[in-house]
Amino acid sequence: MFSISIRGGSPVYEQLVKRITELISIGALQKDEKLPPVREVAKQLGVNPNTVQKAYQLLEHQGLIYSVPAKGSYVSSSDEGLEALQRSALISFTQSAKNAVACGIKKETLVLALNSI
């Protein structure tokens, strides 16, 4: 389902948020598609339900998904949330790019690094 690495430095819930964000942004999870239940994800990942719940609630807060109590969680049909996320991601990207240039790294090097992701 949502593969994560339990010992990955960053908190599990954060990895989940990132992974699901990714799946939504590339269209692997369609609008209004139902997400697997909290408990199921928890069981499959060998993680506590609370941890998954936290991830889902964060995603809902960002507007990427919406939860209907006693029904399930679904991918949000509006693009607002995703666009807001992309805006802030682009800003932080630009800032770190500026910093790299300020350190004397050539833009060409950055483009190369970009392509090798």
Add this chain to the structure above:
Amino acid sequence: MFSISIRGGSPVYEQLVKRITELISIGALQKDEKLPPVREVAKQLGVNPNTVQKAYQLLEHQGLIYSVPAKGSYVSSSDEGLEALQRSALISFTQSAKNAVACGIKKETLVLALNSI
């Protein structure tokens, strides 16, 4: 002096390292220039001297500064430092680039943003 945000999520010593690194990279701190004493920085920031000390040690370990016992710390004049500088800048650049891609931003868009800096 070194303005940092106490409420920055990331540890203070890390912010200090990043900030001083930045100042050196843009030339605000010249080669062989003396850095302010640990205690003074600590007092001005309202932070434990140990925290500042930790930052200075990390910077020395990276070759960005060097310490003369009983005299103070100075910006390194060799080029060792610069490499460490660029390495960390490149890492943070790559990370934010990965994040942007995970949010569904196309690499082409990032290249465009890169060229318009």
Add this chain to the structure above:
Amino acid sequence: MFSISIRGGSPVYEQLVKRITELISIGALQKDEKLPPVREVAKQLGVNPNTVQKAYQLLEHQGLIYSVPAKGSYVSSSDEGLEALQRSALISFTQSAKNAVACGIKKETLVLALNSI
């Protein structure tokens, strides 16, 4: 028919009650007008008939509508309903007013907002 948002945090039956109450209060549903059958509303909203039934029962209990077994539900022609209507509207008004005050908005500001409706 009765447009509601499935993803609205509050229970579906509650939204239904609120919406129908609103329609009656503004005269969109006339006195003694027949309400659509439970099953039909349920089908159109993609909701369980029990949920709609619950809403209708609550409305009947408030005196806003009355049910004729084997015939259907109708908007109440007496004035009992209106009072219930106004009561609930006043309650929700008071609650949001309290909340606004709790957020530090002065009562004078609220009165001003009230007059400019």
Add this chain to the structure above:
Amino acid sequence: MFSISIRGGSPVYEQLVKRITELISIGALQKDEKLPPVREVAKQLGVNPNTVQKAYQLLEHQGLIYSVPAKGSYVSSSDEGLEALQRSALISFTQSAKNAVACGIKKETLVLALNSI
């Protein structure tokens, strides 16, 4: 400290958020003033630390307070968060006021209700 009612219908963490919001908005909690530690509040209220933590994190997310790991939580020095809260509170107030008027309640009655809060 922060008096709440454990059996108050609304979740404990929500009551806490509301109460602290109130204290900040009326100036009972000054800018940059330190909030009592999560564990302490939990002990005094006879509530689990997680519950208090949830409230603090929500407040931080709203920009009303900021948390420094291993140091404590403090009232935010900027007014951004509070202003955003007040904006949305005012909007929901206006909406329910409109609804009440649509139900046939006179504005004078609403003003009276407002003054008796």
Add this chain to the structure above:
DNA sequence: GTGGTCTAGACCACG
């Protein structure tokens, strides 16, 4: 000692 994360459960309202 502090905030942040997490586990292993539990109960509730709702559909």
Add this chain to the structure above:
DNA sequence: GTGGTCTAGACCACT
């Protein structure tokens, strides 16, 4: 069965 809330604890990094 579902999401939402909560308890009673635990470990970690950091100050």
